[in-house]
Amino acid sequence: MTSQTIIDPPEDGHFRNGQASNGSAPSPTTLSIHLTINGRDHALDIEPRVTLLDALRERLHLTGTKKGCDHGQCGACTVHVDGERVLACLTLAAQVEGRSITTIEGLADEDGTLHAVQAAFLEQDAFQCGYCTPGQIMSAVACIREGHAGSDEEIREYMAGNLCRCGAYPHIVAAVRQAAEGLRS
């Protein structure tokens, strides 16, 4: 049922998250990394424990990707890594060096033409507060691409990892269905 991909840590186990839990001071190590986000290259000097989500929001000021829980429980932080949906809060920034990252800011065309899923969300009023919406849209694009938008039932199931407290679910289903049909034809 779960359709979120969590990237495994590198095999050498080099990157670890903060060491706060054992009570010792965190490592002063700083990594210089390059991230390819929405087709642009970004150089970053960060601690190894910085998540992709915090790198996007706090360092690169790409705040379209939202933080709802920071624990892989809500889907608000969903982005694409090499075209697959990934929870940015459970991904270290350093893990995705060299991979292609797409965030909500990179979904529409350069000229501002909305992606079919974005347009369908607007038309179906598939959101209210909008806070879960970037994650919903990124999931929806992947859900359609994965071939999991064949029926309302399937859409509900494969969109179940993205919580929406405003309760836009029926309209999200309608939007995904509409976009899937549009993209198919």
Add this chain to the structure above:
Amino acid sequence: MTAHDMKHAGSDSARLEAVGGRLSRVDGPAKITGAARYAFEQQLEGLTHAVLVGTTIAAGKVTGIDTRAAETAPGVLAVLTPDTIMELNSASDWFGRQPSEETYCPLVREVTFSGQHIAAVVAETLEQAVAAAALVKVGYDETPAIVDLSDGSDGIPVDAMTKEWGDAEAAFAEAPVRVCASYNTPREFQAAMEPHGLIARWEGDELTIWEPSQWLDGMARTYAEWFGVPFENVRLVSPYIGGGFGSKALALAHSAVAAAAAKMLGRPVKLVLNRPQNFTSYGGRAATRQTVAIGADKAGRIQSIVHRGVNETAVDGMWVEPLGSVTSIMYATPNFSSKQNVVRVNTVVPGAKRAPGENPSAFGIECAIDELAYELGIDPLEMRLINYAEQDPHAKKAWSTRQLREAFAAGAEAFGWARRSREPRSMRDGHQLIGWGVAAGTYPVRRAYGEAVVKLLADGSVEVESSSIDMGQGTYTILAQTAAETLGVPVEKVSVRLGDSHFARAGVTGGSRLAGVMTGAVYKAAGQALDELIGLALSDPRSPFHGLQANTLQVKGGRIAAPRGDGPEFSIAELMSTLGREKIEAKGDTVPASFTPEQRYNNYTTIAMALPHTEGEHSRHSWCAHFVEVRVDEDFGTVRVSRVVSALDSGRLYNPKLAESQWKGGIVMGIGQALLEEGIVDRRHGRIVNGNLADYMLPTNADIPDIQTISVGIPDPHSSALGGKGVGELGIVGVAPAIANAVFHATGKRVRDLPITLEKLI
């Protein structure tokens, strides 16, 4: 603060743009492209990050806080404790009542609940602050805690909640048919997807706060009082709010910590509560217990209702969840008694969650009336019609409008209620037991005075400004529609700016009052701007309309002309340029002219000036009827909601597309309340053990069927300037009892404790 690019919304025709049209959300394009920058996503030079340390016990004393390791951790700028944080003044409460204490410390030494803030670490980066906060060591002297309602005494009577007429106890005792049962709701949480948090920045004695807020002016007042600075020195900015549901109306302890830290450090501070802290730093819905006793005659006519309620409150704060609010008005009864107590437990002060009061109240009475229907062998829908209240039974006043009969009829028709077989366990599909349930809901029309600024600019565009907010209800959109229609300009010419306390003032966004208040204020301000434009056009010698024998002009599609169309016609931009005007600005308000400046201030910064819903001749409420189908697995007891049809009376809808979204959102939250949501408290330390988004279960997409909503409202002139009643709170009221009633119909089991989980059915 925020202007929206309308190019994606522009395809909607003129009909969609008018008030009442299905215009797509004007803030939608910003939200679906990631361009919408929420309050604490602002990027500031020199921003620092604060992380809170909370208590791990629910009652006792903090005996010591060892901050040495944290202070020397990399990147740490300060560790604040009760001993080191600056002293604040106490602030008045939301009624504007003066505090009893002089000073306020948002970090505590005396512990009254688990998760209470005791220290804060400020560091250069978030990661450094998180890591250092884990190094703070705290010593406690723990005392026994009261962890939930069942531990407490009977509690403290809240006399103001007592409602009585006739002799309810005697009439109940004499009634030929009687039902009496207890109904419980657990502690529930708002769980907005956007956590609480803020960025605080001081420049001299001017404070700017970027914080998601349902009430900029009220929160600005609190900050001003805490820091002893004039109200005007505090600017609250909240352009988008990622959901509030009642939780984001007050400046809270963590807000004070961030603002104090920013002042002490001389640098901006960002403090965002992590998800578990969002379950302990502000109150969710209080747990409640109700007993409802109904006595009726053999024909099903109610003779008496006796209602007793209890809700939990905090050891050091008071929250009353008005449990008799629906009980006292839904059905006609000659005898009635409702009383309520509160019980103090070791929790953060409970707060407002969608339809506070009405929601649990409806769970009690709407289950009880269903039980009465079964006792008598009367159809539950028929039962409700037999006891239909033709006027407000409590206030003894006429309803302003009450389309509840119409809601029952329309909902029943669309749902197919007539095909229902009455007996429990009489409908099934394989191993699934099918149940159909109905329940009604209501919410009072909360009214207040409001103001707005409308500017006509030289290029013919229009700006609307207000310190009210949009947390998803559609304020940006309906105010654009109101201004466009009133001024006679296309909606894409209108930009609405909200969420800045330096704009025209606004009271709280809560209790579903905002749309009614703000459309009224914008209507008035836009009307004034239009009058001024037309006045100038007729009187200014430079105007092409000067000397025309017309006493008014008409503006349509952004063009101004004589009403009969027999004179010149110009665009507003052309006219403004001929008149040599940069802008025409009007501030319109609905505040009584007799108000003093202090009354005006209190109108926006407290809730004390709100107008009673039973003021004058009428009793004003929105109404709804929910029809629900559940499927219960006979072996496993799992309940799925498979169909919902709801008919709702919110009066006139300013934008049905957005209103339907809000109604459905309320219904979805009601499904969560009925089947999933429950704050579980650990009995040893009074901790919320499921304080996260996986263990505190929210409804997911896979839990929600298609939902049909039907509007049965008519314009209600007594409720608001443009005829609307409340939308946002209404939808959730009555959903949980409709589901509980459907579960009874499916299984023959009456579950009176929410949520209805499988172990209660097998």
